[in-house]
Amino acid sequence: MNKHEVSIERAADFLWRSARLLERAMFAREFLGGPPGAVINALMAYRNTDGGFGNALEPDVRAPGSMPLHCELALCLMCEADIRDPRLAMGVCDYLASVAEPSGRVEIVSEQLNLYPRAAHWTGSFAPDSPNPTAGLVGMLRFQAIEHPWLSRATRWCEQRFTRPLDDAHEVLCVMRFFEHANDRKSAQEAALRIASAVGRARLFRAEASSSEYGVTPLQICPTRGSIARPAFADVVLNAHLDALAAGQQEDGGWPITWAPPSQAAECEWRGRITYEALRLLHSWERI
Secondary structure, three states: OOOOOOOHHHHHHHHHHHOOHHHHHHHHHHHOOOOHHHHHHHHHOOEOOOOOEOOOOOOOEOOOOOOHHHHHHHHHHHHHOOOOOHHHHHHHHHHHHHHOOOOOOOOOOOHHHHHOOEOHHHOOOOOOOOOOOHHHHHHHHHHOOOOOHHHHHHHHHHHHHOOOOOOEHHHHHHHHHHHHOOOOHHHHHHHHHHHHOOHHHOEOEOOOOOOOOOOEOHHHHOOOOOOOOHHHOOHHHHHHHHHHHHHOOOOOOOOOOOOOOOOHHHHHHHHHHHHHHHHHHHHHOOOO
16 A cells, blocks of 8 residues: 555544544544534433543543543534534533633533543643633534523633633634634634644654654645635645655554553544544545
């Protein structure tokens, strides 16, 4: 197989053999015309009675309780699958309001994190003013087209926070989700391009396509040709990352992860997620 030629058949076989029901439903939705209900049904297994999501939806954090981290991922999956569910989204907002700071900002994880298995990189403290995941949550909830008091407070906090530099590429990723679904597209794009153009100075940004280290790539910041930050990256940069992504398919049909998960089960779950993400990105950029 040519190093830049992706086998969607082998990738599909990997997903059917090894991925969670959730990623299989997402794959079917994206490539096989699968029903949105299958995605929602799979997501509901991770939902808690407080309206939030937990239960290792993000496989590196094995705690069962709800956390903003898992809520953002659930909403991102719904957006990727073009699913709007106002009732579910309002439940997420109710949960977020219950754990938010007075400003509306939420911490990415809760103290429950320390009581259960987790990947090593989740040990330690987090920046007290990080917009990760608050900004991403706001953007994904805007896609759901709902109104909620917490959402209004969080939006105002984010707008004030964006006037200061972002230190981590994951924060930039969240901020792009915020701007992607802003009401004023022109103003949002101006701000998005200013922030995306400075991402090279942020921690954990993977500028080099040939690097095997963990990091946020330009493709994650610009997952489609129409992404709000697309003009911040040259064609040659994006094409190099697309080539590297295509070349990353393994012999078993899946894609690898570049960090140490907390268990073999988590690695299997992550590989299913990463494989689906690779297929979705390559599909959106017309590489498959």
